[in-house]
Amino acid sequence: MNKKNKVAATTNWPVTILLILGCLTVIFPLYMALVIALKKPSEMTNDIAGALSLPKSWSLENFSEAMRVTDFWHSLGYSIMITVVTVVLAILIHSLAGYAIGRCMAKSKFYKFSYLYIVSGMFVPFAILMMPLVKQTAQMGIDNWFGVILCYLVFYMPMNIMLYTGYLKNIPIALEEAATIDGATTWSTYWKVIFPIMKPMHATVAVLTALGTWNDVMTPLVIMSGTGANTLPLAQLTFQTQFGTNYNLAFASYLLALIPILIFYLVCQKQIINGVVNGAVK
Amino acid sequence: MKKLSRNQTFMLITIPVLVLFFVFNTLPLIKGFMYSFTNFKGFGSYDMVGIRNYTDLFTDARVGKSYLFTFKFAVLATIVTNVIGLLLALGLNGKIRAKSALRGIYFVPRILGGLVVGYIFGYIFTYILPALGLGSSMLSSTKTAWIAIVIVAAWQAIAQTTLIYISGLQTVPADVYEAGAIDGATGWIQFKELTFPLIIPFFSINLVLSMKDFLMVFDQIMALTKGGPAQSTESISYLIYQNGITGGQFGFQSANAVIFFIVIVAISVFQLNFTSKKEEQL
Known part of the structure; x- marks a missing residue:
């Protein structure tokens, strides 16, 4: 032995x-x-x-040609804008909602119901929402990047609210009560005390939401395809026929679509890996 | 301005969030349900047709085929992903060199977009593998095309599965192995009797997550086969997109989506019950 x-x-x-x-x-x-x-x-x-x-x-000729053919900088711009706005709003809105619901759901039926109502949205596949959402966003005049962001905010809400309320259970309520005694409002207590404490969960939410929105094809495909604007993945789909059998050009374009996220991974590898694990295990 | 009470603040946060969630999740869900009783083509006028779409669904060969393919695909991909993921995790958690570099590399597929990965693998299946003398392209035969999609989907999913297993293995205390070793538990017996029972919660997380993702497969199919050859790789999501949005079957595919939704909920509930029972036994 x-x-x-x-x-x-x-x-x-x-x-x-x-x-x-x-x-x-x-x-x-x-x-x-x-x-x-x-x-x-x-x-x-x-x-x-x-x-x-x-x-x-x-x-590097293929790369510059691919940039021209696929209108790379515009697609990159849309991808970055959609991802960044979604992530920032998700952190602000989902953490607030998670806070309100998490702090009250033990005592109040209304918040308990709200929690179950939102979290059950996790079981709704995009396929069933897809067709009505196409109609709805068109009727509301938001069949563009803005509509895509709103959709993402709702799609990621069940998971993110579950993560935030789960994390909140470990934050003692005494922390807030101390601030309240000092005369601070619930609102300012939240931003000064609770929001900073939830930082690890913000990182997890940011990573999961960012990876999901950055790589998503289906939502922008059905909602903003009429606008002529593309996200990076959507551009690959849109211009696939133009690459024809010029695989050198096609691969240059694929790599261009992968490079931003690879760089992001090289810089924040640890946060990304932790985020994905926390999101799944919690 | 009068200071808001804690309850008022929480209400002011929760109600807009609930409204947002309702408008972009529940409302389209209800609308999809309503469209499923119509012969709506996606444009123009339409009539109520009662439950005809639902009765037609069960006799529609193409829909039947897509369910068969999706389940076949999801089950095989889940098995492949979990077996390889667990093996990799055992290796990566072992006494090896360059541990963090290896973990970093094995995680890369998780961050890449499914569509672009699909295009890259499409080239491998179409040109590289046949050039190595492995017969004709896997994608051109109805017998092998679905396997090709399993390979690509598993290639990506293994990254996250492995990581979750690693975090599971790290929860097993070293003295468990030491105590086991005294009783002669090493190698396979050690894994079967000690390691695996202790990581069952992580096993169930992985099963639930990967199965759910695979059932909704879309990007890889869009990139690799577009449902072909001979509609042999049409997943449910792909069929709903293809025929519902561009094929004039808005009403009919809405019915398909409703059934798909029910199937997803049923499977999730079943898996959650099943795995929580398993965990209780421990």
């Missing part, structure tokens, strides 16, 4: 090597996308080397 424990305490090389090899399944598609994006169509021979070898001359 002793011997076994000693062995276990050192590095398990077979597993380490297997895991490193396994990484190839993640890296290969991205590597392939990158080398194809850097090549000229003439370098793409029919064999496997034509697609996967490193390009003979590094050229």
Whole structure:
């Protein structure tokens, strides 16, 4: 037994090597996308080397062409605007609502009902809301980026309110009572005391909401496709036919769509991983 | 201005949030339900047709096929994702080198958009794998196209599943293994008798989350097959989008969406009951 424990305490090389090899399944598609994006169509021979070898001359031409064809900067702008506004509003509105509902649902039937009503929205698939929402946003004149943001605020509400009310259970009510005795209103107590304490949950909500909205195709596809405006993923779908068989151009465009979120991941890897785990486990 | 009481403040927060939620979730849900009793095409006038859409649904071969595909896909993808995710988690939680770098790489697929990932894999299935001598494209045969979608969806979902399993494994205290080792529990027996029972809550989270996501699959199908070949990979969400919004079956697909909604609720309730019973047994 002793011997076994000693062995276990050192590095398990077979597993380490297997895991490193396994990484190839993640890296290969991205590597392939990158080398194809850097090549000229003439370098793409029919064999496997034509697609996967490193390009003979590094050229960013495909990227600038892809930017032009897909109207990259506009799509990027819409993607950033929709994601940022959604995340900021989600943190402000969902945390407030989570606070009001979370603090009162033990005593009041109205808040208990509100909680169950909103959280049960988690079971509603987008497919059933999709067609009526297309009609409704058009009638309201918000079949554009603004309507998309409103939809997101509602789609993420069940999850976010559940996260916030759950987190709030661990924040002692005495903290607020102390502030109230000093004469502060509930409103100002919230922003001065509770909102800052919920910071870890804001990070989780921000990560989950941002990943979801940034990568979503379906909502902008059905709601804002008539406006001529695209988000980054939607632009890939819209211009797919224009890429034709020019895969070099297509891959340059795909990479352009992936780069912003990859950079974001490199910068905030820890927060993103924590956010995803917290969101699922809590 | 008169100071608002705590209750008034909470009401002023909660009521607008409830209204917002009602307008963009409950209202479209009700409207979808109402459209399901009409022959609305998405434009022009329409009549009430009673429950004809529902009776037609059960005899419509295309709808039947889409349910069959969606369930087949979701079950296989859930199994693949959880088996590989658990294996990866055991490896990544073991005594290995470069732990955080490996974890960081394996998480990358989670942050990428499903549509663009689908396009990249589409190229791998269409050109790279056949060039390696693995027959013709998986996407062109009705027998293999759905497997290709399982592969892509699992490739992305494994990232989050693994991470949740890792956080589960970290809750298992080291002395459990030490005590087990005294009784001779190592390797497979250790996993079966000690590790797995202790991470069952994480197992159920993963089952519920991945199953629900897979049942709503859309992006990968849009990118890889558009429902083909021969409508063999039309998921329920894709069919509702395709025929409901662009195919003039607004009313009929609304009925389909209502049934889909009921199915999702039934499965979620079943899974939650089932897993909470399992957890009680421990």
